[in-house]
Amino acid sequence: MKKTSKPLSILLAVMMALALLTGAIAAPILCRPFYYAHIGPLALEERTGLTQDEIKTAYGEMLDYCLGQRPDFSTGVLKWSDSGRSHFTDVRGLFLLDLTALACSLGLLAALAYLIWRGRMRPARLLGRGPAFWAGAGLGGVFLLIAALAALDFDRAFVVFHALFFPGKDNWQFDPAQDQIINILPEAFFRDCAILILAILVLGCAALIALDLTRTKSKKI
Secondary structure, eight states: OOEEEHHHHHHHHHHHHHHHHHHHHHHHHHOHHHHHHHHTTTTHHHHHOOOHHHHHHHHHHHHHHHTTSOSSOOOTTSOOOHHHHHHHHHHHHHHHHHHHHHHHHHHHHHHHHHHHHHSSEEEOOBTTBOHHHHHHHHHHHHHHHHHHHHHHOHHHHHHHHHHHHSTTOOTTSOOTTTOGGGGGSOHHHHHHHHHHHHHHHHHHHHHHHHHHHHHHHHHHO
16 A cells, blocks of 8 residues: 655645646747737737738747747847847746746656656645645635736736846836837737736646545545
8 A cells, every 4th residue: 555645745736836837827928829819909010010920020039039949139120229138138037947947847747646656655635635736726826816916006016027027127118219029019918918827827726626626526435
């Protein structure tokens, strides 16, 4: 009979939460059609005088740089400054950190699942619940609170976000004439990115909780 392990349960819960969090953040980053779908509704062509192809090229080159897929920063036909490039270099570090954390958490989860299957140890139930429940409940609770606060004042939340992740810097406050990329990245797009991330988190957390509750119910039958 396999022994139960509380540290194993905690590690699983943390890795599940990390994989879900980093995966949700990666979704709007990796899904370029999500951005393309905003070009028409946000009237970016009319507002900037650019064609749809020019907008897609500028966005694509900027994103390729932020994902480490090109060594030099560029934004198509749009002008950029050294300050703007410096900000996107910081963004590049955060994007690559998120994707690295996602890959590592998924890899560790796969390794733990294999060890549990082949080994003599299984995760202990904490307060009657498994690691999936605590991953979903913990992560979901934190981000529902953050979402509620952000909904009260998104502009303020936007500023606080940049203050936290780019401490001591103000190069994220672009001059549209110098860093024209900001003209095709309106605040409404970032708001929708936040909504997408939150939606994935809520659905993912609900799925983890439901999975644990279903397993618990099946064991009682």
